[in-house]
Amino acid sequence: MQQAYRYAVLYFLAFSLLLLVSSLLLFDDKIGLSVHGVLEYYLGNEDKFLVEKSWGTILKIILPHIFAFGLFFMVVLHFLLFTKHRTTQLFIKLTYAIFIMGFLELFSPYFIIMGLEFFAYVKLVSFISLELLLLYTLWLLLSSIYQH
Amino acid sequence: MRFTLIKDLKEDMAMKPLLNGLLLFILLYFIADFFVVNASLGLLHEDIKMTLFGNADEFVDPMDKSVFLEYIHGQIFFIMMILLTLSTVYVRLCSIKRYSIIVINTLMLSALLTLISLFLSYFYTPNLLNLYVVSFFIWHILAFIMALHSLWNLNFATSI
Secondary structure (H helix, E strand, O other): OOHHHHHHHHHHHHHHHHHHHHHHHHHHHHOOOOHHHHHHHHHOEHHHOEOOOOHHHHHHHHHHHHHHHHHHHHHHHHHHHHOHHHHOHHHHHHHHHHHHHHHHHHHHHHHHHOOOOOHHHHHHHHHHHHHHHHHHHHHHHHHHHHHO | OHHHOOOOHHHOOOHHHHHHHHHHHHHHHHHHHHHHHHHHOOOOHHHHHHHHHOEOOOOEOOOOHHHHHHHHHHHHHHHHHHHHHHHHHHHHHOOOHHHHHHHHHHHHHHHHHHHHHHHHHHHOOHHHHHHHHHHHHHHHHHHHHHHHHHHHHHHHOOOO
8 A cells, every 4th residue: 555545544543533432422421321321311301301202303313324334334444455354254244243233323222212121232232332343443454554 | 446546547537527526526615614614613713712612791602512522523524534535536646755645644633633622622721722723724725725736637737
């Protein structure tokens, strides 16, 4: 890879890290990193004057994220194609895991408002797993850049 | 990113209009971004300070924490995607190696500094707002010049 491209990718990784940190802060601030927080955010709480989220409200939140997730995952993962991980099982597993976790993170709120409270766990676990999987991918890319 | 593999972009009748369109839209984005940031956050130190922290004398409320986090989260995504695209096009079209590396480093570092200084200004010290303003203008102007330079080379350079 040309040196200038390598710099561009390196900075992209730095921006990606900022994106992950900001999403963690946002999740913690708006929903909270607990099952109770997730349930309260989506199902509401009369004592705290929190209303239950409707189908439309959830759709408004996830709509830009569906596109952004797809684009971000594709861009980050396609950089792995330029590394030694290209032909490994790890690349395939990471791709499936990231897209599946992204899907669960986006759509689990619908199951919560349908009364399946178990999906509060799914929402939380998928969010944390997604953050960790993306961090791991960023680490793989960073180490590949320095190996060159 | 197929354009990075094509030998002579000027002779490629499919890729040239595509890149022209992309670069024009990137230029339009930077122009529009100036107006949007001016209306939502402000472009100068005092305006930004009032938006973020409010002003009791003028009955302006401070920006809510979740609103600020949503704003910066969206900014990070857009900046990272647009700068990755622009820098890749720029490296391909304006390939003076040492020069392009300096330009890309300045662009990316100032953009990173913009986001980090805004974040730190809101949560820790408003003194960093000046740094935010300076770095914001640096990366916007630099990115604008890079897009113009790429457009020029794509259409008027003898060989790319």
